[in-house]
Amino acid sequence: MTLGPQTVAVVGGGIAGLAAAFELTKLASDRNLLLACRVLESAPTWGGKIVTHRAGGLLIEAGPDSFLSQKPWALDLCRELGLGDQLINTNDEHRKTFVYSRGRLRELPEGLVVIVPSKLGPFLRSGLLSWSGLARMGLEWAVPRRRIGADESLRGFFQRRFGREATDRLIEPLMAGIYAGDATQMSIQATFPRFPELEQQCGSLIRGLLAKRSSGPEPANGRPKPSLFVTLRHGLSGLVDALVKRLATAGVGLQTGVGVEALRVRSREAGRWVYDLMLSDGSRIAADAVILAVPAFASADLVRPLSPSSSALLEQILYASTATIALAYHSDDVRPAIQGFGFVVPRVEQRPLLAATWTSLKWADRAPAGQVLVRCYLGGIGREASLAGSDEDLVSRSREELAALAGIKAPPTYVEVNRWPRGMPQYTVGHLDRLTQIEAGLSRYPGLVLTGAAYRGVGIPDCIREGQASAGRIADYLAGKRN
Known part of the structure; x- marks a missing residue:
């Protein structure tokens, strides 16, 4: 008897869901599995928060504008999809980052992205820390390692090792800012596990980081070494478009504008489930396996009939709301005021602005000649008030912050507001x-x-990576189920 294909429903068409579906097509071919895959997305477009807009020669990322090159999964996927020649590094000639501290922008000395400065002189002259703060930071060598035990907050970990001032002025804006989170709530083990590992291995973060730095860079396999962050020349939506095209070519069912309102299970035999998905258009589909690539609060609603305890825990994963505000200026109006890639703002400064990026200085081909593109970031845990009001209010707030912190007072020639309500999950202790x-x-x-x-x-x-790993788990399950 010829058996029909086993069906997999991927709920959510963001980058994780699309990567999972793509990995499933490859695993099915490699393992000779007969699979029928369908991806469902409630929004009208694919990609989730990866959204690229173009306006009058400007290239604007509404969500993320790049990805970390030290984690290989995005680079590898881009190359596999034929996008390798579109990968671009940051503009090396502008490679500076600033921190707004004590009334002005102060350059972040090279190397501080991993806490330890590569050159001590510029760090001492930067004014980022007081002499007492510098002294306390230097004592990190002598701080005993913590005994392995319960999870620790990001603030608790770094303040214990480097002191309050270094945590407030350097570490919090660089690390907690990635999550738009509150360092007193964030889990160090879930966000930056590398640092507690270094503490246990080396007794000191400074000692461990210096040892890793001296070991030299990894070989680049004959390719030019990527910068810390990379992006695509024509915008990150190119990655989404390439994935969707490959999935369509592979015969994957792709449907936007339809959500999953409920998930039910029924058993054909002991330990073997069929998953029924009730869709927002009134239809229903049955699947042998399901990948939920949606926010935790959406998954909580769907799995509640299956596991009330898991649903309750999923609801405990908090989310921060944020917004990105893009502003374009005539170059002559802002050039004297800006340099480098942009700046971050420590929470201790009590400003509404999280950070600002000089986008067209950081990346090539983001603005036409004679224009500068800037991106401001508002919101986050404890800073939700900055998102109040209309889009015009957010633009005014951003302009006020740029004037006060960076001296940009000219009117913008173009503005665009992109809001992300409950857009950033929080990995709390x-x-x-x-x-x-x-x-x-x-x-x-x-x-x-x-x-x-x-x-x-x-x-x-x-x-x-998570999407690919999920696909692997489902392929293993279905292979065992068919055998």
Whole structure:
């Protein structure tokens, strides 16, 4: 008897869901699995927060504008999709970053992206820390390692090792700012596990980071070494477009504008489930396996009938709301005021602005000659008030901050506001333990997998890795189910 294909429904067409579907097509071919895959997205377009807009020669990223090159999954996927020649590095001639501190922008000395400055002189002269703050930071060598135990907050970890001032003025804006989060709530183990690992291995972060730096860079396989962050010349939506095209060519069913309102299970035989998805258009589909690549709060609603305990834990994953405000200027109006890639604002400064990027200085081909493109970031945990009001209010707030912090007072020639309500998941203390409990609560349903930014990494490479890993779990399950 010829068996029909096993069906997989991927719920969510952001980068994690698309990467999962693409990986499934490859695994099915490699393992000779007969699969029918369908991707459902409630929004009218693919890509989630990866959205590229073009306006009058400007290239504007509404969400993320780049991805970390040290995590290989995004780079590898771009190359696999034939986008390798579109990968671009940051503009090396503008490679400076600033911190707004004590009334002015202060350059962040080279190397501080990993805490340890590569040159001590510029760090001492930067004015980022007082002499007492510098002295306390230097004492990190002598701070004993913490005994392995319960999870620790990001602030608790770095303040214990480097002191309050270094945490407030340097570490918090660089690290907590990635998550638009509050360092007192964020889990160090879930966000930056490398640092507690270094503490345990070397006894000192400074000692461990210096040792890793002296070991030299990884070989680049004959390719030019990428910068810390990379992007695509024509915008990150190119990655989404390439994935969707490949999926369509592979015969994957792709449907936008339809959400999943409910998920039910029924059993054909002991331990074997069929997953029924009730769709927003009134239809229903049945699947042998499901990948939920949607926000944690959406997954919580869907899995509540299957595991109330897992649903309750998913609801404990908090989300921050943010907005990006793009402003274009005539170059002559702002050139004297800007240099480098942009600046971050420590929470201790009590400003509404999280950060600003001089986008057209950081990346090539983002603005036509004679124009400068700037991106401002508002919102985040504890800064939600900055998002109040209309889009015009957000533009005015951003302009006021740019005038006060960077001296940009000219009127912009173009503005664009992109809001992301509940857009950034927060990995609060105890996050990894909650994930273990969520998985345990859903363990009866091996054909159901949760993936995406809510769990083990918010960046594009992390979401791709999680999507691929989810596809691997589903392929293993279906291969065992058919045998």
